[in-house]
Amino acid sequence: MIPKVKTFANLWLQWYEITVEADENRALPTIEIIGLPDAAIRESKERLRATFRNVGITLPKRKFVLNLSPSDIKKVGTSFDVPMAIAMLFLLSEGKIHYAEQIADFLFFGELGLDGEIKRVNGLLPCVVSAMKQWYKHFFVPAENVYELEYVPGIHIYPLTTFFQIIQYFLHGDPFVVIDQAKDIEQLFDKEQWYDLDFEHIKGHILAKRALAIAAAGLHNIVMVGAPGSWKTMLSKALQSILPPLGFEEILEVSQIYSVVGKLNKDSPLIIKRPFRQIHHTASKISITGGGSNLTPGEVSLAHKGILFFDELTEFPREVLEVLRQPIEDKAVVISRVAWTIQYPANFMFVAAMNPCKCWYHKDPEKACICSITDIKKYQSKISWPLLDRIDMILEIPRENIDKILDRGKGESSESMRAKVINARKIQQTRFAGTGIFSNAQMGPKHLEQYITLDEQSKSFLSEASRKLILSPRVVHRTIKLARTIADMEGAVEITVQHLAEAMQYRSRTMFVEME
Numbered sequence: 001m002i003p004k005v006k007t008f009a010n011l012w013l014q015w016y017e018i019t020v021e022a023d024e025n026r027a028l029p030t031i032e033i034i035g036l037p038d039a040a041i042r043e044s045k046e047r048l049r050a051t052f053r054n055v056g057i058t059l060p061k062r063k064f065v066l067n068l069s070p071s072d073i074k075k076v077g078t079s080f081d082v083p084m085a086i087a088m089l090f091l092l093s094e095g096k097i098h099y100a101e102q103i104a105d106f107l108f109f110g111e112l113g114l115d116g117e118i119k120r121v122n123g124l125l126p127c128v129v130s131a132m133k134q135w136y137k138h139f140f141v142p143a144e145n146v147y148e149l150e151y152v153p154g155i156h157i158y159p160l161t162t163f164f165q166i167i168q169y170f171l172h173g174d175p176f177v178v179i180d181q182a183k184d185i186e187q188l189f190d191k192e193q194w195y196d197l198d199f200e201h202i203k204g205h206i207l208a209k210r211a212l213a214i215a216a217a218g219l220h221n222i223v224m225v226g227a228p229g230s231w232k233t234m235l236s237k238a239l240q241s242i243l244p245p246l247g248f249e250e251i252l253e254v255s256q257i258y259s260v261v262g263k264l265n266k267d268s269p270l271i272i273k274r275p276f277r278q279i280h281h282t283a284s285k286i287s288i289t290g291g292g293s294n295l296t297p298g299e300v301s302l303a304h305k306g307i308l309f310f311d312e313l314t315e316f317p318r319e320v321l322e323v324l325r326q327p328i329e330d331k332a333v334v335i336s337r338v339a340w341t342i343q344y345p346a347n348f349m350f351v352a353a354m355n356p357c358k359c360w361y362h363k364d365p366e367k368a369c370i371c372s373i374t375d376i377k378k379y380q381s382k383i384s385w386p387l388l389d390r391i392d393m394i395l396e397i398p399r400e401n402i403d404k405i406l407d408r409g410k411g412e413s414s415e416s417m418r419a420k421v422i423n424a425r426k427i428q429q430t431r432f433a434g435t436g437i438f439s440n441a442q443m444g445p446k447h448l449e450q451y452i453t454l455d456e457q458s459k460s461f462l463s464e465a466s467r468k469l470i471l472s473p474r475v476v477h478r479t480i481k482l483a484r485t486i487a488d489m490e491g492a493v494e495i496t497v498q499h500l501a502e503a504m505q506y507r508s509r510t511m512f513v514e515m516e
């Protein structure tokens with residue numbers, strides 16, 4: 001009987017059930033691994049040999065063949081060591097092991113050290129989550145990985161530290177300390193549901209706070225323009241504190257991406273806050289979109305369900321900004337190679353900050369700008385029109401009056417702002433149920449036709465404004481989408497002239513006016 005041992009493998013954020021089969025024959029003594037293994041897996045032979053030697057099992061002088069099937073899926077990483085060792089153990093004992101009947105219900109993961117230690121692997125959480133969907137419940141995993149699975153309900157975790165433990169369990173039937181009870185995820189919230197920045201500590205900036213709440217409510221992309229000292233970066237960071245909390249399914253969805261890149265640890269076993277990823281202008285295109293030889297997810301995917309923040313937007317090379325267009329549009333990033341394409345999730349809110357001009361003080365109430373109009377245009381044209389076209393809100397952030405900053409009173413708290421955001425999101429969820437979109441910002445022309453009705457007053461206001469200000473149809477559409485979010489924040493059924501007028505304020509006419 002050829003033993004079949006099960007594991008799950010991650011390939012480019014897709015998960016597959018993999019069966020390890022072991023066989024032996026009388027050819028020259030060696031271990032051969034087949035079934036599209038990568039270099040790391042081929043190196044397992046040495047680790048397997050050393051592991052068996054360390055537990056006092058001498059491998060017979062035969063050829064062992066380990067087959068990883070299905071063979072058309074590329075296997076990467078080191079988590080196949082343990083399932084391969086189990087398959088060999090099964091074969092060596094001629095199937096006379098404890099729990100032989102149940103072995104098809106068990107899944108095994110882990111890398112072997114030369115001394116028989118079992119080491120952590122990346123991407124375990126998503127493997128377990130997808131295996132659960134296939135009704136698997138028993139997981140033998142490296143003890144070092146247990147923290148990322150402790151909050152997943154309905155599974156049995158068998159923490160592994162050494163191969164010796166496996167021998168004791170399967171050969172001698174020794175008991176195993178199994179974790180059957182998931183920890184309460186609420187514990188994590190208590191510890192982490194604390195944001196570094198609360199809007200109540202950012203004094204003044206009434207208009208900016210209002211705009212950010214609207215952006216968060218309708219998932220509108222936003223660029224803030226202002227001189228240094230206008231607190232653009234701080235306002236952007238505080239934005240995280242007013243986004244609705246992640247649901248449990250979303251927590252798993254986001255955490256899976258972090259698990260694959262090895263960014264989960266004991267202090268943050270799951271990603272429970274919406275991510276805030278601040279990108280530096282020296283970041284490479286690949287680090288942002290993902291890819292490279294290992295096809296690792298990039299910043300756009302690490303920001304999934306959260307915020308992707310570009311500070312000093314004009315400092316970024318143009319080709320880096322251009323790669324953002326596709327994920328902003330599609331909420332996913334597509335990486336193409338000659339023979340195939342893969343897709344990673346990248347549903348983020350794009351937030352950026354920039355100075356208005358080279359000298360920083362264009363439109364500053366106190367300091368005079370020394371740039372010529374040509375300089376300013378040249379500076380602002382670093383942001384390409386196609387990217388700007390995907391931004392709903394361009395907000396001028398003036399430096400705040402010093403009296404307001406020294407004011408001891410508190411502003412509106414993040415908690416109160418978040419409650420309004422959550423309400424507006426609920427209204428949008430109901431509106432767009434079953435359509436594949438979930439926010440006002442995502443409405444295309446056909447959604448506008450279907451979901452938006454404007455009364456006569458609003459229509460004439462818009463047509464007059466677009467005549468006077470020479471607004472393009474795209475700008476008019478954006479204004480309507482923003483007005484819809486503003487109305488949702490009030491729980492208003494119809495869009496009014498007031499909502500439209502407010503929406504217009506959030507598209508700076510002086511910045512980028514030449515490009516509209």
Ligand SMILES: [Zn+2]
Binds near residue numbers: 360361369370371
């Ligand atoms: Zn200037």
